[in-house]
Amino acid sequence: MKTLAATLVTLFALGGMATALGQGAEIVTKPAAWDEETVDAFASLPVQDGGRIKPLSTYAGFTLLRLNGKREVSNLDGKRLNPTEWLLDTLYYPEAASHYKMFLVQTSEVLDAIGVSHEGRKKRDRYSMAELSPGVDKLFQLGREYSDESKYDPNKLTSTQRQIINLATNVSQFQYLSHYLDFARHEFTIPADSPLAAMLPERRYSDILDKAVALRLLTLALEKGMDAVTAQLDPAEVARLGELLPQGLAELDESTRQKNLGELRQLLHEVDVLSSRASGLSLFPPTPSMGDQEHWLAAGEMADLAFSANAPVEEQLALLRSLEETARLIDKPEAFGAQVAAFHDAVVALAQSRGEYNKIPLEVSYYRADFLYWSLILFVLAFLVAAVSWLLPYKRVAGLVYPLFLAPPTLLLIAAITYRCIIRGRPPVSTLYETILFITAVIVVVAIVMEYINRQKIALSIGAFLGMAGIFLAYRYEAKEGVDTMPSLIAVLDTNFWLATHVTTVTMGYAAGLLAAAIAHVYILGRALGFRRSDKDFYKNVTRMTYGVLCFGLVFSVVGTVLGGIWANDSWGRFWGWDPKENGALMIVLWELAILHARMGGYIRDLGLAVSSVFCGMIVAFSWWGVNLLGVGLHSYGFTSGIMQSLVVFWGLETVVMLAGLYVWFLQRRPAPVEDAVPSGGKGRTKRPLPAKASE
């Protein structure tokens, strides 16, 4: 929040960038379609963001996702742009991009608050920068206000206030991107009679930075005289002064000196403003002369480097010129493409020399392949096959074929997880997002194994359904958060051993708890709706599956929880600290132990096991998601927000299922009038109620 406030203050200080962006501005140039090579070159350009080096396409993808709620946007011709194309438009054609409807506003109350009209629009709709422009000043003012923790408790903000903060952040981010290349487009004007004119025959931003040392000395000379300059330099540098500074500075009369000083200050102010605007993308790797610096530079940071550092900046400026040139060649497609390729190659070569490019092509191909999308499609197909299979008899061949439909989406999901492991150099789970993928994969793999053992089509159907639901959840979560799902890890998580052991096992425990709950649904809903009423074997099988999966879950939950304790003992000095995340895992263990002991003690039978398992699913949901909403504890890296409503809906639905279980229990206890098949004393048949035989 504080970062946001600082960002907004900085942005505001830049001086009406928002309003200048075109409230009703004419669209000067419509971008042409980008050629494939240009898009590829930009997509695989490395950029440092969030503490790691990633492809520009990844950066663009998550930025667009955060702004627009999806990874695409339509341009003015209605053509759908992918994230890299959108970023290219934003960088090179900011006026046009400001008319793309890319800001998803969740509720029109936000627009009311900032005074933007939404007449004739849906309550939840997308708006362009140009449409939001009249309210941008108000938006930033409110965004700053609501982000001020001394005035507003972040946990008590209303939904609208949160959305205002989000929208302000998104608008700010777009503005930083759309103004990034202002430095390359800017024309510096210098009067012909100014000494600056002789010093700066070329007047691009990079030329000015190239003369930074001379300009610094010139400022000093004009402000305090030549003696002040020579006092700062050693004799060898004094001898070079003639090459750096214009002649005759010492003889200037006062009015000329003031005039020249004014022109110089204006020039430097323009450099300052452009540098501030060009701070959104860290595209420039440190050159070898910068030693072991890890921080990549944004174009705007070059000015600081040039004006303040003693280190040579020629290599950095060469890169800057290369990017600058692309903006100047935008109207010449062929030359532009060649220049983009040259810039790409130079940056990539530098990144490679630092060992920071190896995983970039892999990450580009990961997002391009879109494994999860295809996996989702195939899970839907598998679910349809499973649904149809219920209408057909379970022949031996068919029984072998049905589970095969689950294989392709599962393999795609596993491929996605494997890709991520390789890209990150980490075990499968290190973020909340990755828990979704991993849990889904575990559920589906266990379901496939169960189907081969059991051949009842139950596990097949549940596996397909949960696979589908899991990937859908991953999509929803990714869109809600709108941040890189492969982030840098905080210090305490920087341990592959514990990530591979504790996190993986405890997550497998979650998966098993959810799968058991899902199978239990079949029992309860089947019995409540009278499905296969007379097929006792079917329900016995369902019970056995539930029980087996619970046992499987208990193994992993117990081991995972204890491993977490051992990790905590190594990291924080205590085995158990009653932290909410630890407690959530313990609750799963306790409930599973209670179920299994109650089952062994004969306190619950089939129906009891099913209802308890559904409740186990609710506890897993609390442990997996609920505790992250509390915002307390040492597991702060897993905190999230904005999912309470979904959780409550889930718990509500599960409660209904448990009530259905209660209904089944009442049905079982009700004495059912049946016809006695036994003749009574040869005088015909009599009806008498039999006590219901409790099958559970």
Next chain:
Amino acid sequence: MSKAIRILIDVLGSYGFACIIFIFMLILTFLGTIEQTSQGLFDVQRKYFESLFVVHWAFDVVPIPLPGVYLLLVLFCINLLIGGVVRMRKGKNTFGNLIVHLGMLLMILGGGIKYWFAVDGHMTLAENESSSEFESYFLWEITLTPAGGEGPAVQYIIPNEEFAYLSPDNAKTFTHPQLPFDLSIEGYQRNAQPLPVGPVIANSVRAVDGFFLQPQDLMKEAEQNVAGAYAVVRPKSGGDAQEAILWGFQQHPAAFAVDGATWLVDFHKKRWALPFAITLDKFTHELHPGTQMARMFMSDVTKTENGVEQAIKITMNEPLRHEGYTFYQASWQPADPQRGIPVRSTLAVVKDPADRIPLYSCIIVTLGLTVHFCLKLGKHLRREGKRLEAKRALA
């Protein structure tokens, strides 16, 4: 054995009793988790997890009496011992369960040892600073030391548990045959701040040397509370009583002149001496480039024991273990140039006799669960195989 005892043992060792314990523990864990949003962990832990009984106020209106987790764990041990070890049917099918139960008992035993015997605190050092003691996060102590004199002086210590339970309205007097005075601790506050007495409130507060103790709201993080109290010294020889304010952040101890001697009364966090010294040579704090996200904390320290020096690195997930003490890289404090305070590294220090028991019990439990699960799975697979065979035969 009488019938009543037999019934009691039956109940204590039953599945049903185990279930009741699990369910109560589940409820308490849930309540203790939710309550952490409004109360700090320290208080929640005492209320729910370290108590014999607890009263939970549902919606702040309805009191619900519940057993505390401490009591439940004792009962669970009894249940486990009777039902899960002694009376459990021993055989191939229950072999895994037996191992699990023994592992669980070991784990709870480890927890008990830690709870009863472990001490924990922290050592906060700037670079080139040394220390051979560490102090508690939560516990306070009062020390009484005669000032001046030659040679080692006897120090009298009043531990936290002797006064921390006092309410502001209560007082407690401490005496010792060797002390020439009695010390009363009055108006104890868990979190307070001494403030100068202004003219408006001069008659409504208890002022000592122009200051009074202003009670403060309790902090959610209990270690941030700064306790305070009024100390009243009454000479046994019958002189006038003397008062002073004791406050956790005071820079100097309070001084009392009694029978011609000066006594210093200090109020500070409880401290434990170490059999060796730790010197912080260098503290490294790295952020992920371009972010404020911590990538690595590391303290380069030198351990000095009996004149022998050893250089050691302590980082997240890689603590220093020595002579039963463990040092963890816990946190750090940024420099405050205006107050001349340099960057400091905080090492959590724990002396836990049961330090490795959780690891051993985890191995045992994992082994037991794996054995049991594999046995059950094998049985299930054989049964399913037979069922499918029978089904095919019928078809």
